[in-house]
Amino acid sequence: MSETFLPELPQELWRAGKLELAHGVQQSLRVIRTATAGLGQFLAEIESRGVKDLYGYGSTANWFADMAGLSLGEARPVVKRAIALNPTRALDGTEVPAVAPATAAVAAEGMVGNERIDQILEILKKLPAETSAEDRTSAEKILADLARDAGPRQLAEAEANLLAWLDPDGNEPKDPEPKEPRRELTLERRKDGFWKLNGLLDDEAGARTAAALEAYAKPRPVDEFGQADLRMKCERLGDAWVDLLDLAIACPDQPGTSGYRTLVHVTIGLEELKSGLGTACLDFVGTMTAREARLAACDCLMLPVVMNAAGEPLDVGRLRRFVTPGQRRALNIRDGGCAFPGCHRKPKHCHAHHIDHWVDGGPTDLRNLVLLCGFHHRLIHHGDWEVRLAADGLPEFIPPQCRDPLRKPRRNTLHHT
Numbered sequence: 001m002s003e004t005f006l007p008e009l010p011q012e013l014w015r016a017g018k019l020e021l022a023h024g025v026q027q028s029l030r031v032i033r034t035a036t037a038g039l040g041q042f043l044a045e046i047e048s049r050g051v052k053d054l055y056g057y058g059s060t061a062n063w064f065a066d067m068a069g070l071s072l073g074e075a076r077p078v079v080k081r082a083i084a085l086n087p088t089r090a091l092d093g094t095e096v097p098a099v100a101p102a103t104a105a106v107a108a109e110g111m112v113g114n115e116r117i118d119q120i121l122e123i124l125k126k127l128p129a130e131t132s133a134e135d136r137t138s139a140e141k142i143l144a145d146l147a148r149d150a151g152p153r154q155l156a157e158a159e160a161n162l163l164a165w166l167d168p169d170g171n172e173p174k175d176p177e178p179k180e181p182r183r184e185l186t187l188e189r190r191k192d193g194f195w196k197l198n199g200l201l202d203d204e205a206g207a208r209t210a211a212a213l214e215a216y217a218k219p220r221p222v223d224e225f226g227q228a229d230l231r232m233k234c235e236r237l238g239d240a241w242v243d244l245l246d247l248a249i250a251c252p253d254q255p256g257t258s259g260y261r262t263l264v265h266v267t268i269g270l271e272e273l274k275s276g277l278g279t280a281c282l283d284f285v286g287t288m289t290a291r292e293a294r295l296a297a298c299d300c301l302m303l304p305v306v307m308n309a310a311g312e313p314l315d316v317g318r319l320r321r322f323v324t325p326g327q328r329r330a331l332n333i334r335d336g337g338c339a340f341p342g343c344h345r346k347p348k349h350c351h352a353h354h355i356d357h358w359v360d361g362g363p364t365d366l367r368n369l370v371l372l373c374g375f376h377h378r379l380i381h382h383g384d385w386e387v388r389l390a391a392d393g394l395p396e397f398i399p400p401q402c403r404d405p406l407r408k409p410r411r412n413t414l415h416h417t
């Protein structure tokens with residue numbers, strides 16, 4: 001980062017000459033832009049490390065919005081820009097290069113602001129798909145150099161020239177769409193560890209799917225800290241999909257589960273499961289972080305296979321980690337739903353969280369269990385909230401210091417009146 005300092009304000013600004021004023025504006029702009037580029041580097045690093053693991057949030061934009069007191073609509077473009085300008089890493093550690101590295105360099109010098117950066121990113125998106133990597137790189141370099149001392153109009157002119165150069169024939173006509181079957185679903189695991197779900201449904205199946213998802217995708221009500229549900233619609237639908245899946249898997253008539261609620265194994269070393277550091281192996285498909293595995297193993301959402309250092313399977317907690325149907329019924333009655341303060345979710349959407357994890361010797365009995373919905377279960381595992389059973393045997397939650405400096409325990413009063 002180049003050295004930029006806030007210009008010193010003259011004692012009496014009204015005495016300043018017009019050159020001094022112009023210089024002050026220029027200097028301030030440069031400081032803002034350099035600092036913005038620096039902020040982008042932090043956000044890109046947080047994105048690379050996985051914000052879910054770091055802070056328990058669904059996306060970097062969600063976390064940043066919360067942290068900076070912004071709306072999600074305000075936070076999202078800042079994060080988008082940060083990721084386009086800086087190299088990041090996928091979940092498996094592979095480097096993902098920046099979309100616009102030359103623009104990033106100019107931005108780091110404080111020579112270009114958000115508006116021109118966005119204009120360049122938009123132009124890059126319009127380059128024809130078959131543009132070679134070299135052509136793409138040199139196009140971006142041209143735009144970045146131009147942005148250093150030209151305005152929006154010159155960039156727009158450059159856009160027209162670049163497109164004419166890279167795509168002289170314009171768009172070719174597309175083949176007519178092939179006729180699609182009535183119900184089709186594909187699920188594939190991508191290199192970065194995310195899964196891509198794609199589907200096509202006839203009117204009847206589509207309408208039923210929409211109704212089922214919509215029912216579970218309603219925004220969470222504002223909690224007692226005034227925190228609204230910041231998830232985008234597509235994120236709420238994604239969470240609803242997982243809720244429906246949990247319901248289907250918990251159904252005792254499910255084929256092939258032989259009484260277990262889960263079909264997926266996660267293989268993990270004892271040390272990794274205890275510390276939450278490192279990685280775990282997911283049934284035939286790849287890896288997940290040990291931290292996620294610890295969460296999935298908590299209520300046996302996935303069946304954990306725990307190994308010792310020599311790679312031999314261990315018997316750890318095998319008998320004591322399953323919540324019996326009787327315990328679950330008692331827990332449903334005691335907590336009445338997600339026990340997190342302010343949460344409305346009903347017992348059927350909840351996991352039985354072990355307050356002391358069974359891998360650390362915590363027993364599977366009511367004094368060590370608490371009902372939590374998927375969202376709050378993740379928050380407890382990844383965030384800074386703590387849960388304990390109070391003297392009266394009911395769960396209470398201790399907010400992190402940043403939410404409540406006195407850390408006064410709180411309860412959910414919505415399920416029992």
Ligand SMILES: [Zn+2]
Pocket residue numbers: 295298299352353354377381
């Ligand atoms: Zn848990």
Ligand SMILES: [Zn+2]
Pocket residue numbers: 338339340343344345372373374375376377
């Ligand atoms: Zn909840």
